[in-house]
Amino acid sequence: MFLGTSDHNLDSKGRVILPTKFREELGESFYITMGFNRCAQVMSVEQFDRLREQIRQLPADKALSLQYLLISPATQVTPNSQGRIIIPQKLREDAGLSGEVTIVGMDTRIEIWDKAAFAAFMEQQKQASMKEALELLRL
Numbered sequence: 001m002f003l004g005t006s007d008h009n010l011d012s013k014g015r016v017i018l019p020t021k022f023r024e025e026l027g028e029s030f031y032i033t034m035g036f037n038r039c040a041q042v043m044s045v046e047q048f049d050r051l052r053e054q055i056r057q058l059p060a061d062k063a064l065s066l067q068y069l070l071i072s073p074a075t076q077v078t079p080n081s082q083g084r085i086i087i088p089q090k091l092r093e094d095a096g097l098s099g100e101v102t103i104v105g106m107d108t109r110i111e112i113w114d115k116a117a118f119a120a121f122m123e124q125q126k127q128a129s130m131k132e133a134l135e136l137l138r139l
Contacts, residue, residue, distance in 0.1 A: 002106060002108070010100075022110055023083055031077070034069055035111050040095045051070065075088050087112065096117055099114075100115035101113060101114060
């Protein structure tokens with residue numbers, strides 16, 4: 001399970017350090033692809049395989065759309081000796097990543113956001129969702 005957030009810098013070669021606890025849980029190599037929001041997401045090989053299988057079970061038109069959005073931009077990566085992974089250029093562009101990024105543990109996957117975009121997204125979530133979430137959770 002991936003929990004927590006941390007801020008990191010994306011270097012000029014498009015590399016970012018993933019937290020040690022995340023790397024340990026991900027294993028030797030793993031996948032990076034487009035996220036569900038304007039971010040990149042990282043998944044273990046097992047989680048990515050589950051996602052691919054779930055997509056295959058969908059009606060053909062929906063499966064095809066998700067394959068274009070999530071499967072085709074995916075790249076299997078292996079961290080270097082410093083724990084850095086390279087985020088492919090196209091994925092960096094599509095996710096709006098440059099400079100400072102926020103790495104977010106999201107239970108079964110990890111998201112990599114532009115730091116400012118994540119802060120704005122979280123503020124929006126606080127404003128729009130907290131009351132409804134508390135009601136749904138009955139807290």
